[in-house]
Amino acid sequence: MSGEINFNGDLHARESLYLNHENRGLRYGDGLFETLRVIHGKIIFWEDHYLRLMASMRILRMEIPMSFTMEFLEEELLRTLRQNALIDKPARVRLSVFRNNGGLYTPLTNEISYIIETVALDAAFYQISDGRYEVELFKDFYLNSDMLSTLKTNNKILNVVGSIFAKENGYENCLLLNQDKQVAEALNGNIFLVKNGVIKTPPLKDGCLNGIIRKKVMEIVTKTEDYTLEETSISPFELQKADELFITNSVVGIRPITKYRKKEFERAVATQLLGKLNALARLT
The missing domain is CATH 3.30.470.10 (Aminotransferase class 4, branched-chain amino acid transferase, N-terminal domain)
Known part of the structure; x- marks a missing residue:
């Protein structure tokens, strides 16, 4: 390069x-x-x-x-x-x-x-991917739910090993658990869960990264009448019951998850929120 x-x-x-x-x-x-x-x-x-x-x-x-x-x-x-x-x-x-x-x-x-x-990069603004995006839990090691885990530090060996696991097993990504066995984040971004108009994301006290796009999506959801935001712990058992799951980070914006185990997910909410995120990006 x-x-x-x-x-x-x-x-x-x-x-x-x-x-x-x-x-x-x-x-x-x-x-x-x-x-x-x-x-x-x-x-x-x-x-x-x-x-x-x-x-x-x-x-x-x-x-x-x-x-x-x-x-x-x-x-x-x-x-x-x-x-x-x-x-x-x-x-x-x-x-x-x-x-x-x-x-x-x-x-x-x-x-x-x-x-x-x-x-x-190929595209100017964030785009929704139409391709397959299957995830699985990474349970070999756990994320510590403390302030250091919320920082974007060079200490990313958990993410590296998890990424190797995902590649070896044919997944596009993995979800990380904290020591309380709660879903904290994805390997490369924050996680959101949609169910019946409620959009959940783990709180920082669960050890997730203090993500910039996480923050922006939370602001957008709070101002959108159709949805209710809950910053709350997410149990692995909730994942297969969700209508949608999506990941956020500063490069892709919002990445819909298409499959977790036997459950396949919609992407309508993620698509709507991505449009609002692009509009917000243009204004800043």
Whole structure:
């Protein structure tokens, strides 16, 4: 894959060796990241992503540079897109932040570095997929229902192992359970359940990611008279009784689940909400 990445403001060829073996993100997962969707130079829900990143850095006791303003980071993101000829195209951007080299578990410094990576996307706005999307529970390991699980950190080994399980068994995704055996999220996004006009999603206390699109969909549902939002724990036994299940994240927006075990699902609510999400994205 050609192109350039942005490391602390300096542009490097994507294949260049700009990190070394002491990188704390590699050694200890001591890092955070934001995955962003950009449409013709407009970063979708940028303020929400920025505020989540700042809050997460404070929770992990990272030192936030004085220069790390929303305007500064936005310009760095756009500069990297321009360098990769993606400023006028739909693109996916990953902004990674990690503590600087040094120390063992206890770092020598809380100062940070950042990396910006870009890749082209096919479609400008979110689209509903018409293809098969079958999921299963991943029960080999469980998600901890604590604040760290709600952050978008580099500690994603559960998601990696779960993704391998899904691939080996012919599933498009898996749903993760917390230690209380409640459905917390999907491998790559938040989970929503629709039943008789009620739309449920797990609360953050169950360990799910504090997702940006999760937040936006909840706002949309709250303002839609046809539906009632419930932020409540979801039992695995509820899944096969649902009218619809869908997953949300910042790249795909809303992904309807078509099948879980013997139950096949509709996608009418997901399609309606996606239209409202696209309208909201255009306004921000």
